[in-house]
């Protein structure tokens with residue numbers, strides 16, 4: 001299958017999606033959303049794929065929602081179309097997605113990276129929510145997700161001043177999980193995705209679901225949810241295999257069952 005705005009490849013059990021609107025610094029328009037949803041839903045449905053990596057170019061992961069697409073819209077257009085609601089579907093992809101971010105991840109670009117399960121940044125990455133400079137505010141989840149990632153003070157700073165933070169600051173404040181030299185970014189991200197792909201797919205998917213739940217519920221509800229999922233894992237063949245392999249001092253051979 002070919003797409004207008006992204007490139008899609010597979011590397012063993014890992015899917016690799018590269019945003020590909022270089023002239024617009026990978027600005028996110030309706031076609032990008034449609035292409036990303038189609039590609040990641042196909043990975044979710046493909047038993048041969050266990051995890052994936054989403055990346056952009058060296059200069060820009062994505063410089064935001066497409067300002068030229070939005071510019072002429074009025075309130076009724078945005079409200080009736082429920083503009084940006086489609087990105088909630090991206091956040092519902094069930095298999096793990098690592099964002100490999102080099103260059104600019106601004107506005108919707110930063111928001112898209114935060115919708116992924118974790119972010120590995122090249123040392124040239126720059127993150128920001130500059131919507132305030134355009135007379136608006138974040139609209140793809142930035143006011144909520146950034147605040148949960150970095151806390152109120154830093155999120156307010158980013159959203160109200162529109163300033164960018166570099167990769168080192170993003171790592172310090174917990175927005176990204178690790179920073180690597182930009183030249184090593186793709187190798188690191190693909191290695192991390194391949195490592196995830198070695199494990200039991202249902203265990204990985206349940207673990208992702210449990211961590212995501214922490215963002216949406218109270219501690220007591222989250223703990224109950226975790227315990228229910230954890231108990232259910234004892235119905236997996238992979239739990240029997242993983243624990244037997246440990247006891248027998250051999251590598252586990254997971255069946256994704």
Ligand SMILES: CC(C)=CC(=O)SCCNC(=O)CCNC(=O)[C@H](O)C(C)(C)COP(=O)(O)OP(=O)(O)OC[C@H]1O[C@@H](n2cnc3c(N)ncnc32)[C@H](O)[C@@H]1OP(=O)(O)O
Pocket residue numbers: 023024025027028063064065066067068104106107108109111130131134136137138139140
């Ligand atoms: C989610 C919601 C509600 C909102 C948003 O995300 S709003 C967008 C937030 N993002 C921004 O405000 C960043 C906009 N871009 C920039 O500030 C700059 O492009 C830059 C700092 C990222 C890079 O500057 P540079 O001078 O290196 O490159 P440019 O000449 O400015 O850009 C190259 C090329 O890309 C087009 N471009 C860049 N960003 C966007 C965008 N978000 N939407 C549409 N098009 C974008 C830019 O216009 C230029 O194309 P042209 O030469 O054809 O004008």
